[in-house]
Amino acid sequence: MNHPSKAGTPIVIAHRGASGYLPEHTLAAKAMAHAMGADYIEQDVVLSGDGVPVVLHDVYLESTTNVAHHFPGRARPDGRFYAMDFSLEELRQLQVHERSGPGEDGVEVAVYPDRFPLGPALFGIPTLAEEIDLIAGLDRSRARRTGLYVELKGPGLHRRGGLDIAASVLEVLAQKGYANRPDQVFLQCFDGAALRRLRHEMKTPLPLIQLIGDNSWGEDTDSDYDYLLSPTGLAEVAGYADGIGPWLSQIYLGRDASGQTRLSDLVPRARALGLKVHPYTFRRDDLPAGIGSFTELLDVFFRQAGVDGVFTDFPDLVRSYLDSQAGLAL
Numbered sequence: 001m002n003h004p005s006k007a008g009t010p011i012v013i014a015h016r017g018a019s020g021y022l023p024e025h026t027l028a029a030k031a032m033a034h035a036m037g038a039d040y041i042e043q044d045v046v047l048s049g050d051g052v053p054v055v056l057h058d059v060y061l062e063s064t065t066n067v068a069h070h071f072p073g074r075a076r077p078d079g080r081f082y083a084m085d086f087s088l089e090e091l092r093q094l095q096v097h098e099r100s101g102p103g104e105d106g107v108e109v110a111v112y113p114d115r116f117p118l119g120p121a122l123f124g125i126p127t128l129a130e131e132i133d134l135i136a137g138l139d140r141s142r143a144r145r146t147g148l149y150v151e152l153k154g155p156g157l158h159r160r161g162g163l164d165i166a167a168s169v170l171e172v173l174a175q176k177g178y179a180n181r182p183d184q185v186f187l188q189c190f191d192g193a194a195l196r197r198l199r200h201e202m203k204t205p206l207p208l209i210q211l212i213g214d215n216s217w218g219e220d221t222d223s224d225y226d227y228l229l230s231p232t233g234l235a236e237v238a239g240y241a242d243g244i245g246p247w248l249s250q251i252y253l254g255r256d257a258s259g260q261t262r263l264s265d266l267v268p269r270a271r272a273l274g275l276k277v278h279p280y281t282f283r284r285d286d287l288p289a290g291i292g293s294f295t296e297l298l299d300v301f302f303r304q305a306g307v308d309g310v311f312t313d314f315p316d317l318v319r320s321y322l323d324s325q326a327g328l329a330l
Contacts, residue, residue, distance in 0.1 A: 010302055011309030012318045013149050014038035015281050016057055020313035022116055023098045024064065025055045026123040027134055034138045036316040039309070040147035040186065041135060045128055046154065047163045048088040053128035053172050056083055059154045059220070063101065065094040065125070084161050088127070096123040112285055128169065132176045148178060148185045151211070154220040155194040166198055173206075182206050188245055191221040192228070192237070199240045207242035209278060214247060234269055243276030243308070248288065251279055251305050255290040267305050280311035282318065295321060 017029030018036055025044060033041050044057040061067040061081040067074070068081065070093060075081050083091065098116050103109035110118050126134075132148065139146050150169060158165040169187075173179040188209035189195050195208045212225050227233040229250065237244060246266060253262040270277050279301065284294040291297045294314070298321045301307050312318045 010307065010322060011039040011147075011278070012037065012315050012322065013040045013042055013278060013309055013311045014315040015042055015311040015313050016044065017041060018313070018315055020112075020115060020284065023096050023123055025057060025126070026096055027126050027131065028123060030131060030134060031138065033315050034135060034142070034144070034146055037319040038146065038315040040149040042149040042151065042311065043128060043131055044151045044153055045165065045169055046083045047158055047165055047168055048086060048091055049084050050087045051163055051168055052088045053165070053168050054083065054088070054091060055126050055128055055131050057153070059083055059157055061086070061091075061094065064099050065096050066121075067094055070094060084158065084163060091125050094125060095121040096125055097121070112283075114285060128172045129176060132172070132178065136176070145184065148173075150185065150187050152187065152189045152191070152194055155189065155191050156222070157220045166194060166202060170198075170202065170204060180205055186243075190219045190223060192223045192240070193221075196240045207276075208240065209243045209245045209276070210237045210241040211245040211280075212247065212250060229266065231269065234275070235273060238273040238275055241275065243278060244270055245278050245280055245311070248279045248282065248301070248310075251277075251307070252288055252291075252300055254288070261300055261304055263300075263305055267307060271306075276308045278309045278311065279307055282310045282312040282314070284314050284317060 014033035016024035018032035019029055022029040022032055030041055043055050045053045046056050046059050048054055059082055061083055074085065098118050099111045100108045100118055101111060108118065135146055152165050152169060155165050170179060173185065178185050182205050185206045186209050187198060187206050188211050190211040190213055192210060195210055198204045199208055210228065212228055213219050215225050228237055251264055251266055253264055256262050267277050282297060287297060294317055298318065301310060310318060
């Protein structure tokens with residue numbers, strides 16, 4: 001039986017499932033990621049208006065569901081449809097599709113046009129409990145031990161709406177027998193205050209990962225990511241978290257004039273503090289500048305930067321790469 005985080009072995013984290021092949025965070029995408037040998041499968045979690053944890057990347061619904069057509073007039077003044085404004089029963093009525101946005105003529109187009117087509121109405125929004133049941137069931141039938149990688153989305157937004165996402169997630173993990181499996185579950189968040197609460201107030205034994213974004217993204221958090229990347233900030237992170245989840249562009253800085261890879265010092269600084277490093281997001285169809293192939297991208301991060309694992313939309317390709325490198329020193 002495989003172990004999701006064997007010491008010293010880089011891990012494959014299925015980003016929103018096998019989302020390069022099926023719509024993100026659908027149970028179908030999670031089943032495919034499991035079949036592809038992902039060590040961990042990611043669950044982004046938001047709460048319904050009645051407090052049920054559901055698996056959805058955004059606190060908004062319009063980019064991946066038909067909410068605007070099914071519930072017209074339910075948007076907030078900012079034009080967005082918030083998941084927490086809908087009951088679980090209402091969320092059950094929505095159809096999930098490939099991530100999309102308005103095209104030049106106003107018609108919805110897929111963000112990644114060569115992925116699963118927008119049209120088929122085949123998928124719904126799963127609850128966190130349902131997804132855990134799926135993964136646990138597949139672990140049993142396939143004799144595996146797959147990890148959960150749970151992200152708490154917008155804890156401040158939920159709190160202002162009278163909802164406690166941390167408590168709700170821990171309750172589901174406890175109900176499903178995962179709350180005390182530190183070798184099988186990571187909890188991640190962009191909000192450092194939420195992670196400190198999980199560690200110091202809620203006393204979770206689960207390893208915590210501080211996600212690091214860019215301040216320009218406008219995440220719903222008081223965290224200053226420039227500060228967290230500084231020596232002082234990173235040392236502070238090490239006081240409450242077990243690792244970091246940086247944006248890959250915070251490690252890979254492009255090529256110099258001679259074509260050599262330029263890397264930041266983030267990975268060695270994090271390692272010196274005992275922090276794991278799990279960067280995001282590795283996509284075959286969205287390569288950084290100066291990278292000619294997906295294999296080249298993986299070479300840079302595993303063989304040169306020495307990261308501990310990666311979030312990827314294509315878990316089969318990373319699994320195949322790591323298996324091919326098993327006889328070599330990464």
